[in-house]
Every structure is written in C-alpha cells, then in structure tokens.
Amino acid sequence: MATIRDVASRANVSVSTASRILSNSSKEKYAAETQERVREASTELGYRPNFAARALVSGKTRIIAAVFPRFHDSPFTALASLQILSGIEAYCSDEGYHLLISSPKIQDGRLDRNFVNLLSGGYLDGVIMDGHSDISPIMDFMSRLELPLVVLGTYPYQHHLRSDNQMGGRLMMEHLLALGHRQIGLIALRDIEARMLGVRMAAADYGLDACSLPCEYGNFSEQSGELAAEKLIRANPDLTAMVAFNDRMAMGAIRRLQEIGYQVPERISVVGHDDLPRSRDFKTPLTTVNHRLSEWGGLAMNMLLALMRGECPESITIEPRLALRQSTAVALG
C-alpha cells in the first residue's frame, strides 16, 4: 500500500504538505498547482490513509460499537434488534463511521476479556448499548471509562432512548374503549409492566375496574396466544374484545377464535402490539401499536454524535402510535 510519503515524494512536496492537502480540513493555503500535483499523485498511487496511524495520533477511530448483550428471552426479539441495527448501520455509514457489533455474554457478573479489551483499548469512539435487559455488570465497568454512550431501552442512564410502553398499553386500550368495548380480555406478558400499567390507567379513565379485567399470561409465542384466547372466551363468553401484548400472541388469538367460530373483528376485536412486518399481511391485518423501530437507529446515532462532539443531548422517549387495521371494529350494539 502506498503511504503518504510515497505520495509526497511523487508530488515533490513534504509529507506535511501532502497530509494537509489530502485531509482537506486545515485552513492553510496551498497553491492551486501544488494541491493539484498532490491529489494527482494520490490518485495515481491509489493512496489510502492508514487508519491505525490516524487513530494513533488523533485518538479517534471512527468506529462505534453496538452492544447487544445476549438475551435469554427478552421482550426484545431478534427481529427488533436487527431492525435497530440496520438503522444504526445506515446512519453510521452516512456519517463516515464504521459499525462494530458485540454481544458479550455476562456470566455471574464477569465480563469476557475480549469485550473488556474492546472497550478499554481505544477501539471505539462511542457506544450504543441495548439496555432492555439487566446490564449492570457492563454498566459498572463502562462508568469508569469516559466513552460516549447511549443506552437503548429501560436500563437507567443519563443518555437514553426508550419507548413509552405505558403509552403503548394505553393506546391499545383506549382504542377499544373508544370503539365502545367494555368487556375486554387481556393476553398479557409479565415482563412488560409499564404496558400493563398503561392498559390499567386507560381502563380506569373509563371507569372500569382495571384489575378485574379477565387476564391470561402468555409467553410471547403464537401458540400461547391461541391458548390464552380460548381460555378467555370460554370463561367469559361475553367478551367483545381482547388486548394482546404482542402481535404473535394476537395472531394466535385471532386464528383460534376464528377456528372456534368467533368472527374477528365482527364478533370480537383483537388488538396487538409491535407491528411486525407480518402483521400487515396477516389474514386479518392486525390493528396494533407501532414503536417506530426503524427510527431508533438514526435517533440513537444522532445522540451519540452529539455526545462525541461534547454536547449534552436530551434523552428521547419515543411515542408509539396506533396502526389501525382490520382486526378491530366497533362493539356490537
């Protein structure tokens, strides 16, 4: 590979001149003719600045890392991670940064060696970390580094980006209530308390005893949605609507309800949560809550860039919104 020395000597200038001209940042004035010569030499030799040398002197690598600690069965699914990741990647690339990904395993509070080296070896200009699970061991360690950091999700940190799950719950419930439903069953998830809180608050707003709503818990899967729906409707035949805490369970619910003779949405409405790509194409396109995942990457990167510039950006709470489709309808007379 051609070095800047090669370029300089071919253009008959000093190394510093070549450097200043090629990294056209500096305000120094150079004769147009000199600039020309240098640039020409550079392209002729196919010169590419060596990144390590730059990093060494500038202290910047133009690499940022997305850290996704390994989840067990977190509410944060693989698909969601991928969506966020690709948002980050696109933005990174536009801004001239490169994206490194890391999924450290945390075993009984010990971080793996490779991960520690990555963080403290100066590889990185900044970090975006998924905080949908408990990442305290990592955060303890990170707090000793002075590395720009944005945390995604519920884990508490000064600079974060998270979704308003309470509003998410509220949106589902208010939608059904506004359609006139009062007999509403819940297909819930234990892991997402805020969402449940939102549901309950909306119910309370309409004068319903929030805690006495029929409720079954699922485990994220379609199958668990089927089971829960059947249980609910058998125990409470007068239900006219169901709130499912994610789309997969909602789809399972709809399928089972239709199998056992309940029309959706004519007889019973079902609202989901997450707005998966599939949900739009589902047999009965799902009314659901969209958390605008595709925007996360860009927003997180913006925060991180601001931090790296030394600013102090505001944290962001993303307001989810209702995606109105065909699985809900007004309550029967």
Place this chain on the structure above:
Amino acid sequence: MATIRDVASRANVSVSTASRILSNSSKEKYAAETQERVREASTELGYRPNFAARALVSGKTRIIAAVFPRFHDSPFTALASLQILSGIEAYCSDEGYHLLISSPKIQDGRLDRNFVNLLSGGYLDGVIMDGHSDISPIMDFMSRLELPLVVLGTYPYQHHLRSDNQMGGRLMMEHLLALGHRQIGLIALRDIEARMLGVRMAAADYGLDACSLPCEYGNFSEQSGELAAEKLIRANPDLTAMVAFNDRMAMGAIRRLQEIGYQVPERISVVGHDDLPRSRDFKTPLTTVNHRLSEWGGLAMNMLLALMRGECPESITIEPRLALRQSTAVALG
C-alpha cells in the same frame, strides 16, 4: 489511560521489557521476579494496550468484517442473515477478534466512499462477504486488495461456503416420493434455480416427467403460498402432496388447504424449505429442509482464520438435511 511507559517506569524496567513480558508471546527469558513486578504494575495501573498503536506496528487489527450488501428481495432473508451473523460473532469473540458489519449500497456499479476506505485503510484483518446476490462491483474492487476473504453463497470465488440447493430440492422431492406420493404440486420460486433442478432430478429418478408437474410460482410470502396452494388443488384435485420452496409459503399452503377442507397431512402432505424457528411450532409442525445456518458462522470463521494464517483451506458446500415433522405422511392407498 496508562501507557506501557507508565507501567515500565513503575516496575523499574525498560519499555521493551515491559512490552515483551505483557505480550507474553516472546520466547525471551525474564527473571520471575521481574515478570511479577511488571504484571503487578500493569494491573495496578489498569493498563490496556492501545489498539491503534499495536495495529500500526503489527499491521493487524484483530477486526474482521461481515459484509452484507443490501438486498432487494433476495432469497436470503433478514432472519437468515441474523442467524449467520450471530454465529460469526460468537466465534469471533472466542478467537479474540472483533466483528464489524457493513452493508454497502451498490448504485450503478459505484461503491460508497466509506466502504472503500474501510476495506483499503487497513481496518481489517479479513472479510466474510455475503454473496447471495450479485456482488461483482465489490468483488472487482476487492480483488485488487490482498485481503483474506470468504464468500458466502452462490457468487463464485476461490474460498466460498455455500449450501447445496440442488440437494435441498432433491431432499424435499425424494421424501415425498419415498412416502409413495406421485401426484405432486410445486409452489416454487423463480430465484432459486438449483432447488428446482434438484426437484426435477429426483422426480426423474422415479420416472416422473419432471417438467409436467403442476407448478405455481410464489413470492416468498405466506399469502402467495395460500393462493398457490388453492390454485393447485382446484386445478388438480387428485394431488396428494405439495412441495413449497420455502416455509412461509408452506405455512400459507397448509393453512389454506385446511380451511378448504383438506387435512394435512392425512389427505395431502406439504413439505417446506428453510426450517424457520416458527416452523417447528406451527400448528402442523412442518417437515422441511434445514440448511444448518447456525453452523455457517463458525465454518466461515474457520476458513477465514486459516486464510489469515496463510493456509489455503478447502471451500465448503453444506449439505442440507430433512427435518422430519408432521406435515407429511404416506400417500393414501
């Protein structure tokens, strides 16, 4: 951050001594007592070798890149990429490497600048590239770099890792044929010719006129599977089995067939392809073809590591295998 000089002076040794002891590679002998002093100083100061400095002198960064050029609607889905990616990541981390991901956009043969810098700036020790789409602009460029490279998928390159799609097709068909089916409909995909070829060859082996099999083309989606299945069975009521070129279409097909009164697998067998996570939990768990995606990452990394050591590893063709579940059964009398 403490530098090696700090460590050296605290341990009362020279920088070179400290370096050699801490990067315990060298065969040089040092007094046990000296080693002790140096290591102690190192931990006391929390010394972490600066990666850029190392990279500069050694020419190695211990970073490898996974390049996934943006697909349009390639047969290679997001989920599959993620699965492979996490395989690579896990292996990387175990081997002390870091993983950078890049999804360059290719517009009319022009590569984006950031991507070019990444590849030619010495950021990387090696590259794993997804070659399921046409990546010739990238490959033209890469061929001028002497960077260890492994290509995943069909794009031709000396060091590759790919799936035997022909055998994949063959497996589906042979399975049905072995179960006694002879009236078989195809829900196919245009993009995967090899798979079709395998299907036809298997048919031919059993003396069936391969080209006269009833066939509908889908577009990857569940919905298209539903449509295709209904069309096929209406036009050919005596079909006893269907081959779907992916699982999503297979699931659509099964759902529709059951809706219109055909029991699966009792009346009609359906075999899918890909073995998605969902396929196992589907109402009628899918008999399908598994391409062992979780192994790809490790295998690719092994090839790459060998290349980086200067060896010349063999390319790999992964043999898919049949995942036998409940959506297929012996043909009726």
Place this chain on the structure above:
DNA sequence: CGTTTTTATGCAAACGGTTGCGCTATTTTA
C-alpha cells in the same frame, strides 16, 4: 527601499506500542 505582514511550505516531534540488535553478567564447556 527597509520593514512588517502574509503566503506557502518544510522540519521534526509526537502518538503508543513492537522488535532487532547489542550489551553485560553469569554460567557452561573444553
């Protein structure tokens, strides 16, 4: 025309490691 300012360029010191070679003691060998 001498002096100051500006313009255009070069020198050399960093940045933080690694590594070839050389230098002492000390031990081994003949």
Place this chain on the structure above:
DNA sequence: TAAAATAGCGCAACCGTTTGCATAAAAACG
C-alpha cells in the same frame, strides 16, 4: 582457566499519520 554460550535486560528504530512551529519567499506597507 580461558573461551564460548546463555540468560536478562535496555537502546533505539520503526509503523504512517497529524500538527506546532520555523522558515523562506513574496507581498504589502510606510
């Protein structure tokens, strides 16, 4: 006991950039 081998350690060059400062030439100024 002298010569040779070896153990243990340090000197200093080098990797490829960036950048503060110096310098020479040209321009502006009084």
